[in-house]
Amino acid sequence: MKKNWVIFLIITVFLVSVTSLAFGQEKKPAEGMYFRLVTHGGDDPFWAVVQQGMLDAAKELGCQVDIDLAGSDLALQQKRFAEAVAQKPNGIALVINDDTAWDKPVEEALAAGIPVIGINNDDSRGPAGNKRLCYIGQSEERAGYMIGLRLFQEAKEKGIDLTKAHVAMPVEVPGANYGVLRSNCIKRAAEEFGIASFEIVDAGGLEMTTAEQRETSYLLAHPETTFMIGLGAIATDRLTDSLKNAGKEPGEVIAGGFDTTAATLNGLREGYITATIDQQQYLQGYYAVNVLYLYNKYGFTPNIDTGGYLVDSIEKIDMIEKLSPLHVR
Incomplete structure (x- = not known):
């Protein structure tokens, strides 16, 4: 009888452990996906916030992400975009900082089955000027x-x-x-x-x-x-x-x-x-990852206006300064 109780106890502990482990390792929704942000940005306070938004979204979704900071060098940014396309990621978020330079590269990436969305800068004519799937940034x-x-x-x-x-x-x-x-x-x-x-x-x-x-x-x-x-x-x-x-x-x-x-x-x-x-640029990094994930899963292509927030009072300054060290604002 005592031996049966010992066996029962061992089996129970084993089942509880396996169940706990299974819940603890629950798969995140974007696990196995890879996204890349290709920007004209630099190693500065503004882009540190964009990058933090990107990393926070990746952590929540369980995907892999990278960001390219081309330092306002258009030729280098185009090179990084071509490298990103060659990697065949699940999606690319691109700063469209020129009305002509990105037309053909974006069309070719889309034709190759790679989703491309615009962030931070858009073609001055919007979707009429560039075939990116959508745009995330301020007007x-x-x-x-x-x-x-x-x-x-x-x-x-x-x-x-x-x-x-x-x-x-x-x-x-x-x-x-x-x-x-x-x-x-x-x-x-x-x-x-x-x-x-x-x-x-x-x-x-x-x-x-x-x-x-x-x-x-x-x-x-x-x-x-x-x-x-x-x-x-x-x-x-x-x-x-x-x-x-x-x-x-x-x-x-x-x-x-x-x-x-x-x-x-x-x-x-x-x-x-x-x-x-x-322009609340944290949202540009955060939503870039989320939108690319949602496009892969459901085909969603929302245009999101992140900006136009006028800061001209002590109350607004106080709020932003509290979040600035966290790279959220």
């Missing part, structure tokens, strides 16, 4: 118009003669889609306030020291500058230090731009920057 037109209205209204309320105002817009990569679309819509907002003087300033790429030097030099050479609007994360990040370098007081030049790096938030607190647009 650059809406974001540009929004920041323009906010800054020009600030100047109007200060009593500045806007018919004599000059708008300088530093951009990391002149001619890239994001800068062209944003600047065009800033100009559209400016025209509503009677502003007619604009200039695009070449910030020299994604290297912060270079961007700061060029912005500082421009301010010193153009004392007539009324507005300084960074068209990208790096250009906006360097505004506060550039204004200080040029001997400007907070609010002397009305400044703003895009994204919420630590230096940009600090500039908002100090009064050097009036407002910035948060």
